[in-house]
Amino acid sequence: MTDTQPDDSGYHPQTIETKWRERWKDRRTNEPDLDGAERPFYNLMMFPYPSAEGLHVGNLFAFTGADVFGRFKRMQGFQVFEPIGFDAFGIHSENFALKVGKHPAQLIPSNIANFTRQLTRMGGMFAWEHVLSTTDPTYYKWTQWLFLQLLKRGLAYKKKGAVNWCPNDKTVLSNEQVVGGHCERCGALVEQRVLEQWYFRITDFADRLLANLDDPTRMDWSDTTVLAQKNWLGRSEGAEVRFAVTGADGVEIPVYTTRPDTLFGATFLVLAPEHPLVSQLTSASERAQVEAYRAQAGAKDLVSRKVGDKEKTGVALGSVATNPATGQPIPIWIADYVLMDYGTGAIMAVPGHDERDFAFATRYALPIVRVVAEAGGTAEAPLHEAFGDVDSGTMVHSGQFDGMAPLDAKTAITRWLEAKGHGKGTVQYRLYDWCISRQRYWGPPIPIIYCDACGAVPVPEDQLPVVLPEIDDFRPDDSGISPLARHSEWYHVPCPTCGKQGRRETDVSDTFLDSAWYYLRYPSSEFNDRPFDAARTRKWLPVNSYIGGNEHAVLHLLYSRFITMVLHDAKMLDFDEPFRTFRAHGLIVKDGAKMSKSKGNVVVPDDYIDKWGADTFRTYLMFLGPFQDGGDFRDSGISGPRRFLDKIWDLVTLSSHPDCRDAEIRREVLVKWHQTKKKVAEEISHLRYNTAIAALMELLNVLREQNCAEPGLVGEMVQMIAPFAPHFAEECWERLGHTTSVFDSQWPGFDEALTVEDSVVIAVQVNGKTRGTVTLPRDAGEGDALKAAQADAAIGKHLEGKEFRKVIWVPGRLLNLVVG
RNA sequence: GCUCGGGUGGCGGAAUGGCAGACGCAGGGGUCUUAAACACCCCAGGGGGAAACCCCGUGCGGGUUCGAGUCCCGCCCUGAGCACCA
Numbered sequence: 001m002t003d004t005q006p007d008d009s010g011y012h013p014q015t016i017e018t019k020w021r022e023r024w025k026d027r028r029t030n031e032p033d034l035d036g037a038e039r040p041f042y043n044l045m046m047f048p049y050p051s052a053e054g055l056h057v058g059n060l061f062a063f064t065g066a067d068v069f070g071r072f073k074r075m076q077g078f079q080v081f082e083p084i085g086f087d088a089f090g091i092h093s094e095n096f097a098l099k100v101g102k103h104p105a106q107l108i109p110s111n112i113a114n115f116t117r118q119l120t121r122m123g124g125m126f127a128w129e130h131v132l133s134t135t136d137p138t139y140y141k142w143t144q145w146l147f148l149q150l151l152k153r154g155l156a157y158k159k160k161g162a163v164n165w166c167p168n169d170k171t172v173l174s175n176e177q178v179v180g181g182h183c184e185r186c187g188a189l190v191e192q193r194v195l196e197q198w199y200f201r202i203t204d205f206a207d208r209l210l211a212n213l214d215d216p217t218r219m220d221w222s223d224t225t226v227l228a229q230k231n232w233l234g235r236s237e238g239a240e241v242r243f244a245v246t247g248a249d250g251v252e253i254p255v256y257t258t259r260p261d262t263l264f265g266a267t268f269l270v271l272a273p274e275h276p277l278v279s280q281l282t283s284a285s286e287r288a289q290v291e292a293y294r295a296q297a298g299a300k301d302l303v304s305r306k307v308g309d310k311e312k313t314g315v316a317l318g319s320v321a322t323n324p325a326t327g328q329p330i331p332i333w334i335a336d337y338v339l340m341d342y343g344t345g346a347i348m349a350v351p352g353h354d355e356r357d358f359a360f361a362t363r364y365a366l367p368i369v370r371v372v373a374e375a376g377g378t379a380e381a382p383l384h385e386a387f388g389d390v391d392s393g394t395m396v397h398s399g400q401f402d403g404m405a406p407l408d409a410k411t412a413i414t415r416w417l418e419a420k421g422h423g424k425g426t427v428q429y430r431l432y433d434w435c436i437s438r439q440r441y442w443g444p445p446i447p448i449i450y451c452d453a454c455g456a457v458p459v460p461e462d463q464l465p466v467v468l469p470e471i472d473d474f475r476p477d478d479s480g481i482s483p484l485a486r487h488s489e490w491y492h493v494p495c496p497t498c499g500k501q502g503r504r505e506t507d508v509s510d511t512f513l514d515s516a517w518y519y520l521r522y523p524s525s526e527f528n529d530r531p532f533d534a535a536r537t538r539k540w541l542p543v544n545s546y547i548g549g550n551e552h553a554v555l556h557l558l559y560s561r562f563i564t565m566v567l568h569d570a571k572m573l574d575f576d577e578p579f580r581t582f583r584a585h586g587l588i589v590k591d592g593a594k595m596s597k598s599k600g601n602v603v604v605p606d607d608y609i610d611k612w613g614a615d616t617f618r619t620y621l622m623f624l625g626p627f628q629d630g631g632d633f634r635d636s637g638i639s640g641p642r643r644f645l646d647k648i649w650d651l652v653t654l655s656s657h658p659d660c661r662d663a664e665i666r667r668e669v670l671v672k673w674h675q676t677k678k679k680v681a682e683e684i685s686h687l688r689y690n691t692a693i694a695a696l697m698e699l700l701n702v703l704r705e706q707n708c709a710e711p712g713l714v715g716e717m718v719q720m721i722a723p724f725a726p727h728f729a730e731e732c733w734e735r736l737g738h739t740t741s742v743f744d745s746q747w748p749g750f751d752e753a754l755t756v757e758d759s760v761v762i763a764v765q766v767n768g769k770t771r772g773t774v775t776l777p778r779d780a781g782e783g784d785a786l787k788a789a790q791a792d793a794a795i796g797k798h799l800e801g802k803e804f805r806k807v808i809w810v811p812g813r814l815l816n817l818v819v820g
Numbered sequence: 821g822c823u824c825g826g827g828u829g830g831c832g833g834a835a836u837g838g839c840a841g842a843c844g845c846a847g848g849g850g851u852c853u854u855a856a857a858c859a860c861c862c863c864a865g866g867g868g869g870a871a872a873c874c875c876c877g878u879g880c881g882g883g884u885u886c887g888a889g890u891c892c893c894g895c896c897c898u899g900a901g902c903a904c905c906a
Contacts, residue, residue: 179902224901227824231902238906257906270906312904335904342905349906355821356904430905553901592899623844625833629826637832637845644844691834694843701843763839768887770839794873808886814838818886 011649013613013728020727021120029741030125032079034523034536041078042540043070044519044579046548046556047085049092050111052100055118057603057621057633058588058595064618065585065627065689066547067124071723072684073545074125075747081540082125083522085132086112089140090511091169091185094442098475104442105470108135118606123614123726125743130525134514139521140444141465142531143514146563147198147436147447148458155201155566156436158456162341163435165193170476171439172197177555195480197437198446198507202562206233206429208576209561218577222584222628228553234430239414241348241423243269243321245281246329253277253321253332256343256428259353260417261409263325265371266348267361269332270314272340273297281332283318290315290334297336312337312360323348324422325413335360343428434559436510441474441483443508451495451502460496466504482506516559519543519578520567543579547687550584557582583687586630588621595633603633615725616642622689622724644697645728647704648717652732654709665710671757672702673713677750680720689724696720711736716748764789765816766798774815782809789815 024030032040045066048059055063067082074080088108097104112133119126132139150156164173168188172195177184202209210233212218213226238258245251253269271278273294282290293315314335323330337356338347351361352370361368417423437446445466447459459466469490474483484490484506495502517531523540524533548557560578568576587594590601608617619641625631654660665673676699683692699717703709715736722729722742733742761773762785772795774788786807789795802819809815 224824228901231823234902234905236905255906259906337904337906339905347906354906356906359904428905550901587900623832631832634832634845640844690832691843694834697843761839765838765887768885773839797873806886808838810838814887816838816886 010653011646011728013615014610016731017121017123017614017727020730021123023730024741025128027741028129029743030082031127031129032081034081034540037079037081037539039078040539041070041073041080042519042523042543042545043073043080043082044522044543044546045082045084046546046552047087047515047518048115049087049090050108050115051092052096052107052111053597053602053604054111054114055122055605056595057590057605057608060118060122060605060617061588061621061630062547062549062585063119063124064122064621065687066545067122068618068622068684068689068723069545069547069687070125071726071743072747074743075719075722075745077746080125081127081130081523083130083132083525084119084124084126084128085518085522086115086134087511087515087518088112088133088135089443089514091171091438091440091442094440094474095169095186097442103470103472103474105135108133121609121614122605123618125726127522130522132518132521132525134511134518137465137467138528140468140514142521143444143509143517144447144459144464144466145461145531146513146517147509148461148464149570149572150200150566151458153566153570155204156198157201158196158198160194160196162192163195163197165191165195165480167191167478169440170478172435172437193480195437195439197435198448198505198509200434200436200562202434202559203429203431205562205565206235206431207427208565209233209431209558210235210429212561212577218580219582220580221582222550225550225553225557225582225584228550229558232431232554232558234428236428236430238426238428239410239417239423240344240426241324241417243324243330243348245332246320246322248281248319251277251280253281253346254344254423255346255348256426257348257350258428259350259410260413260423262350262353262371263323263348263413263417265350265352265369266323266325266330267351267367267369268330268349269321270338270347270349270357270360271317271332271334272338272345273334273336274340275334275345277346278317278334281317281319286316286318290317293334312356312363314360314364316364324417324420331366333360333364341432342430434510434562436513437507438510439480439482439507440476441468441471441508443511444468444514445484446505446507446509448505449493449495449502450505451498451500453500454495454497454502456505457495457497457502463496468508482508484508512555512559515556516563519546519560520573537573541573542575542577544581546579546582547585548582549587551587553584583628585687586626586628588630588633590633592632608635608638612638612642613728615728616645618726619645619693619721619724623693625690627687627689641693644693644700645721645725647700648714648721649728649732651700651703651709651714652718652735655711655714655736657709660709661711663708663710665708665713666706667758669702669706669708669713670754672699673716674750674752674754677716677720677748678752678755681747681750684723692720693724718742719745719748760812762788762812763814764792764795765814766795767818768816771795771798778812781811782807782815785809785815786817789817 045063070080070082093104093108097107134140147156164178166173166183166188168186169183173183173190178190181190182188183190210230213229236258238256239260240254240256241260241263242252242254245253255269312335314333317332317334319332320329321332349357349360351357351366351368414425445468447464447466449457449459451457469487471487473486476483491504491506493502493504520532520537523536527533564573564578565576567573590603593599593601595602605617620638623641676695679695680692718729718732719742729742756778758778759775760778761775763770764772764774772792774785774792776784776788790799799817799819804817805820806818
């Protein structure tokens with residue numbers, strides 16, 4: 001810290017911040033009437049994971065920005081519900097507990113206590129009476145209930161398959177949690193394992209998840225977040241083409257392609273090594289080689305398979321299929337660059353138009369044919385070879401093909417495939433079903449009981465929650481089996497259906513399931529007989545404003561939307577999108593890197609708050625730069641906002657002086673005042689807090705220059721700084737003689753007519769270069785401006801002996817004289 | 821490789837196509853003080869000039885326009901996300 005604290009004249013943050021925190025609590029200032037509110041506004045921010053290290057500056061930045069918005073909406077006359085809670089289940093907490101040799105159930109309460117202290121101290125407008133923790137049985141009872149609702153509707157299923165396995169965290173990961181082949185959380189290389197897991201059918205909702213993103217009546221989200229979701233959903237349009245296998249009666253290989261127009265150039269087929277038809281299609285002579293290749297590909301982990309070297313290898317199966325367009329026989333291969341879990345697990349290789357196929361064809365000396373003239377190239381074997389003597393491009397565009405209307409090549413060929421029964425147009429998504437099983441301890445047990453007679457039986461809803469037992473040996477191992485599986489006294493239970501000995505599911509659910517519905521719980525947190533109350537939910541949801549980090553663009557935010565859709569379709573909610581508006585805030589980094597304990601660059605806010613006060617620190621963070629950009633944390637400018645608050649304080653003190661009370665406000669000040677009110681409201685509503693604060697600083701500078709401390713004006717100044725510096729504003733407001741909270745006052749309005757100055761400064765340009773300014777009455781016309789410009793010596797100099805060619809007049813702003 | 825952002829003083833950053841650098845930090849000079857801190861006043865993009873004023877200036881090269889940080893085309897650098905998705 002390079003700055004030094006100002007002396008102790010007047011404004012003492014520590015004293016007044018303590019005072020107002022106590023008042024807010026005693027008077028329940030931040031607890032809206034959840035049943036009676038007439039203009040409800042649900043102001044949500046992403047609840048934190050309560051780490052042992054406490055909140056860092058990056059967290060505080062995000063919460064402050066969301067809190068400023070909530071406080072602003074409140075002063076605009078809304079009853080604002082701003083809840084907070086703790087996302088306390090999960091691997092983070094468990095790993096930390098393992099590291100320090102304690103039980104997470106013991107650690108979490110103290111971490112939560114510390115977070116609560118920090119969040120209270122920052123002056124957030126939190127409705128603490130509705131705080132929740134996902135680890136509370138009264139909460140996760142309903143997380144388990146949610147699983148059962150999906151199961152009931154066929155949206156949860158168990159599947160054995162290749163999954164992402166993190167060898168460090170010793171658990172499976174969802175696809176969203178694997179980043180570039182590494183564990184999103186710990187960075188370890190992810191392996192492939194075959195395990196039985198529970199999945200949610202999020203892919204059934206892919207089209208809706210995509211369509212709603214573009215529906216402004218449902219969603220108004222940051223562009224960057226919408227884009228990330230679209231990329232993740234990965235919609236592509238193409239065709240499924242079936243290739244008949246030669247000599248195998250009726251056997252067809254379906255492939256998916258986004259380029260059906262290149263069908264004529266498909267010179268071989270490639271299947272994923274684990275494709276179910278491989279064995280059947282392998283000739284006797286190739287079998288040994290094929291089996292060897294499959295074994296080798298299967299042993300590869302996901303890293304070298306998906307993101308390792310791009311060397312293409314494969315083997316031929318010794319069988320052939322027919323290209324339906326050319327009628328030519330083409331060989332069938334397997335190669336591990338084709339993925340089983342996308343499309344049909346098989347491709348038609350078009351080496352003339354696909355880089356990967358080209359590399360493969362080159363390596364194995366397979367034929368390469370170009371069929372479509374692309375930019376800079378020509379088609380060596382145009383479509384007319386197959387379709388007669390019509391040029392490929394014009395053939396399809398001129399509609400001479402099978403008498404169809406003019407269409408593009410892709411559509412034309414798809415139509416042809418459909419007509420001939422060789423395939424059909426299809427849509428593919430990149431999205432995978434959501435794997436929710438975790439072979440860990442610290443989460444809600446999945447509420448299933450396995451019975452030899454009845455199969456997988458859901459735990460009856462009236463027997464929820466399935467309480468997570470407190471065990472000491474919760475360390476995960478490499479077996480792929482959850483720690484709970486070591487406790488037969490826990491998992492041995494009678495089958496709910498037949499009463500015979502059954503076994504509980506010993507996996508717990510993904511933390512992202514906990515957070516996929518927490519926003520539904522907040523307004524109803526005191527009801528223990530239902531997850532969310534119908535009337536409360538109708539009043540408060542969907543969420544009016546959600547602010548959070550874009551790192552959750554495709555995880556939490558996508559899962560939450562999915563869960564809401566499921567509950568909507570189950571008629572439990574009357575909306576299918578949970579967050580009306582979402583804004584991604586920027587990330588505060590330190591020395592260019594995201595703050596993390598392992599990098600040793602975590603900045604803790606407590607010392608700054610001790611030294612400068614929460615209000616100064618909040619204002620400083622919001623003044624750093626655009627809220628939605630974030631930036632590198634530094635503390636070199638913190639004295640600026642502090643001096644700013646000190647000066648407001650002085651004005652408040654000064655305003656009680658009789659001279660100030662009776663002083664007339666000069667026109668100049670009046671205009672600045674109204675301009676500022678207009679500007680600040682506009683900037684805050686767009687989360688441009690840095691420029692809102694700058695505008696207030698400008699107004700303050702004018703007031704000081706003009707020696708103006710008129711109480712009404714000072715009061716509005718205090719109101720406008722209130723969202724940023726809430727304790728400070730309350731104290732000033734009280735000193736100005738008010739007896740109720742500044743947050744129950746109405747945000748100052750402005751008079752549009754008073755935002756316009758009486759006289760304006762016109763920039764005068766000669767041939768586009770500014771040569772001076774003239775000051776004119778607001779309503780001055782072009783003629784007046786021209787006269788004034790010619791009269792000005794400095795400007796006139798540039799006009800001497802020249803002839804006017806053109807005059808550009810922008811009223812109130814600029815006069816440009818084009819001369820020559 | 822693909823998809824998005826972003827390149828503006830010493831620093832963070834402002835600028836509906838209309839006086840580039842608001843606001844703040846740091847810096848320089850001054851007032852106050854025994855001295856310092858605080859506070860207050862003044863200066864401050866670069867270059868030239870005693871000054872008036874002039875020239876140059878928003879990553880680079882073109883273009884549109886009376887006028888471009890802003891719009892268009894082509895590059896360079898940088899941050900983030902996705903990545904053998906057929």
